[in-house]
Amino acid sequence: MPGGDFHALLFVIVAVWILVCGLGVVLFRRIMYSAVAMVFCFLGVAFAYALLAAPLVAVIQILVYVGAISVVIIFAIMLTEVQTGRLELFFNRQTAVAAITALVGAAVLAVVSLSADIGKVGDQSLTPGLRQLSRLIFDRYVFPFELVSLVLVGAMVGAIVLARREGERP
Amino acid sequence: MNALFWWLLVAFLLFSIGAFGVLARRNVILVVMSLELMLNAVNLALVATANFRAGAEGAGVLFALFIIVIAAAEVAIGLAIVIANYRNRRTVQVDTYDELKG
Incomplete structure (x- = not known):
């Protein structure tokens, strides 16, 4: 623990x-x-x-x-x-397969993470402070940061276009 | 058994719960919700690893922030598609989405 x-x-x-x-x-x-x-x-x-x-x-x-x-x-x-009356079939027909897949996936992940060599693992907090994090964002990872904001703008415009009715002016 | 493993185990179990929801539920909005659970599990694993693993130097936390932003975009697009499809088909059951079937 x-x-x-x-x-x-x-x-x-x-x-x-x-x-x-x-x-x-x-x-x-x-x-x-x-x-x-x-x-x-x-x-x-x-x-x-x-x-x-x-x-x-x-x-x-x-x-x-x-x-x-x-x-x-x-x-x-x-x-x-x-919702009309009782909720009929709310699981797909492949529930058993899905459950087996999920359980096997969890087991594989756990086994792999137990046996993998992920280097030195400490017990103390190693998370960076706010100052170090902001330096990372705006220095080393500034390009992904700008790219992510571009993705966000594109997604918002796309969501409006998709959810709009045909022929309706925005 | 170190502390990191226990946190990773929680993340894996949450990921599997989400995967089960994606595969087994019929309501497409619930599939989107389960997808969010899976993304949360990945973020949890990233932050836990960044916390306990020396030398990660904030990249884990930073990637978690990026994933949160991408997840927000994904939800907006996904639900817009669901709404558009609901307007045409009057249904949100995934197994009735078969218009592209050959």
């Missing part, structure tokens, strides 16, 4: 939270319940970032995922929900 006693306790709480909410997302019959579970799962991941000494990523996670992406997804659910 990671770190000291208190840290280990927090780890267990956050891990159980993330996994239970994640299972809720894929197992709830009503999609709105799934959406709420997803919001709590994102919150749990934000806490995990905070525990991993990456407060900037935790804040961005809450801003972007809990704030923006969840709202967009809930809007899409409300725009498309057609």
Whole structure:
């Protein structure tokens, strides 16, 4: 278990939270319940970032995922929900295959990460501070940074074009 | 068993849960949500590795931030496609999306 006693306790709480909410997302019959579970799962991941000494990523996670992406997804659910009586078949016919694939995938990943040599692993926090991170963004990774903003603009324009009705002026 | 492994295990399990959702659910919006779970799992693995592995020097955290931005773009595009398709077909079930089938 990671770190000291208190840290280990927090780890267990956050891990159980993330996994239970994640299972809720894929197992709830009503999609709105799934959406709420997803919001709590994102919150749990934000806490995990905070525990991993990456407060900037935790804040961005809450801003972007809990704030923006969840709202967009809930809007899409409300725009498309057609629930007539009982929810009939809500899993595909390939559920068994999907479950086996997911379990085997998790097992393979765990085995590989256990046996892989990923170099020296410390127990202390090695995450960079805000100053070092901003220097990285605007110095060494400035080209990917600008490229990402270009992608974002393109995606926003594309989303508007796609969701617009035919012949409708924006 | 070091601390990093336990964090990675959580990330792998979350990734598998998301993969199960993508493969097994019929509602296409739920498929998008499961995809988000998978992206979150990848981010968790990146940040955990950046935290415990010496010499990563912030690249893990930075890539996690980039992935968050790309995921936002992906959700916007994906849901726009879902809405456009729903307007034509009146359905959000993935197994009815077979117009391109030969």
